[in-house]
Amino acid sequence: MANKIRIPIHLIIEHGAVSRLPKTPVYEWLKDKKVFLICGSNNTLNLAGMIRDTIRPQAREIHILSCESNTLDTINRLERKVLEDTPDYIFGIGGGKALDVSKVVGTRCNVPVVLFPTAASSDAICSPVAVIKMMHRSTSIGVRMPLAVVIDLDILASSPPRLAAAGIGDLLSNRTALFDWQLAHQAGIEEMNTFAALMAKNAVESFMNTVNRGDLDRSSLLKSAAESLIMSGIAMSVAGSSRPCSGSEHLISHALDFHCGAKALHGEQVAIGVLISQYLQSKRQEVELLRPYYEKLGLPTHYEDLGYTKEEMRRAIRLAPSMRNRYTILDEFSLTDKQIDAILEEVFPEEAKNRYRPIGSSAK
Numbered sequence: 090m091a092n093k094i095r096i097p098i099h100l101i102i103e104h105g106a107v108s109r110l111p112k113t114p115v116y117e118w119l120k121d122k123k124v125f126l127i128c129g130s131n132n133t134l135n136l137a138g139m140i141r142d143t144i145r146p147q148a149r150e151i152h153i154l155s156c157e158s159n160t161l162d163t164i165n166r167l168e169r170k171v172l173e174d175t176p177d178y179i180f181g182i183g184g185g186k187a188l189d190v191s192k193v194v195g196t197r198c199n200v201p202v203v204l205f206p207t208a209a210s211s212d213a214i215c216s217p218v219a220v221i222k223m224m225h226r227s228t229s230i231g232v233r234m235p236l237a238v239v240i241d242l243d244i245l246a247s248s249p250p251r252l253a254a255a256g257i258g259d260l261l262s263n264r265t266a267l268f269d270w271q272l273a274h275q276a277g278i279e280e281m282n283t284f285a286a287l288m289a290k291n292a293v294e295s296f297m298n299t300v301n302r303g304d305l306d307r308s309s310l311l312k313s314a315a316e317s318l319i320m321s322g323i324a325m326s327v328a329g330s331s332r333p334c335s336g337s338e339h340l341i342s343h344a345l346d347f348h349c350g351a352k353a354l355h356g357e358q359v360a361i362g363v364l365i366s367q368y369l370q371s372k373r374q375e376v377e378l379l380r381p382y383y384e385k386l387g388l389p390t391h392y393e394d395l396g397y398t399k400e401e402m403r404r405a406i407r408l409a410p411s412m413r414n415r416y417t418i419l420d421e422f423s424l425t426d427k428q429i430d431a432i433l434e435e436v437f438p439e440e441a442k443n444r445y446r447p448i449g450s451s452a453k
């Protein structure tokens with residue numbers, strides 16, 4: 090009964106959010122406080138400079154720390170700095186890595202974190218999970234939720250289309266993940282948190298409603314994707330695990346990372362995983378229905394477009410259940426290589442190839 094659910098106190102999603110920061114409660118918090126801004130390189134460094142200039146009249150001390158990667162070394166280095174000279178707040182500024190590193194350092198040093206995502210490329214923009222690199226491999230760890238999230242829609246609009254597509258891929262996984270969760274519940278393996286499930290379902294459905302609107306423009310699409318990714322993050326916080334948003338499709342993506350060279354972005358791989366999971370979840374027709382959406386939203390429709398071979402996909406599907414102890418649709422089958430090949434051929438026909446052109450940002 091005493092489970093504590095953490096959600097951000099403030100969520101600011103608007104055009105010009107950074108320049109309008111002095112008009113928000115987040116700015117009030119900074120009076121005479123010390124703030125560390127953790128950012129990536131180039132563009133996010135420029136944005137960190139903008140944020141520093143904006144909060145300078147209010148804060149007592151501001152330091153910019155750059156984080157070139159999400160490795161344990163980088164995290165330890167930043168953690169030492171934070172412990173030596175503890176700030177009142179950490180601002181995480183950037184795409185996935187700077188946000189994840191800020192969340193980890195904030196959690197380990199017990200400093201509240203405010204996130205300023207520059208792209209909606211995954212649900213990392215507001216989730217109780219961070220991906221870090223240990224021993225050259227990506228691992229998810231539990232972290233404290235951010236205290237606030239500030240999304241400037243003008244900055245989001247200038248993010249590479251590839252990152253936005255990846256975020257949408259990560260969001261679409263809610264459907265297959267919820268199916269898997271229900272499956273685990275029916276098998277008597279896991280409790281299901283109905284409220285968290287409802288939030289994750291509504292997050293993806295409200296995004297799809299936006300997509301189905303006739304007058305859709307890029308700005309509305311990005312705003313809707315960001316809002317739904319945030320709702321997904323909160324659903325995870327309510328559930329106390331990533332269950333509402335991570336099922337078999339994520340296991341396939343994790344296997345591609347661990348066993349096949351991590352050649353693409355998280356959300357791109359998850360989008361490919363969603364097609365396979367939908368198929369296995371007896372929703373063959375759903376795969377047909379999803380394909381036009383993938384085209385419309387700029388998502389990959391074939392694994393070869395992400396640089397993976399059929400042999401690698403086969404390996405990823407075979408090894409996916411071993412990626413973590415999580416019951417999914419994959420546990421209901423013991424697929425032979427021949428069966429996997431037949432599935433791959435059906436889910437990824439020849440004509441689905443060469444349609445995806447990742448624009449901007451690399452997978453590394």
Ligand SMILES: [Zn+2]
Binds near residue numbers: 212259335355
């Ligand atoms: Zn994900």
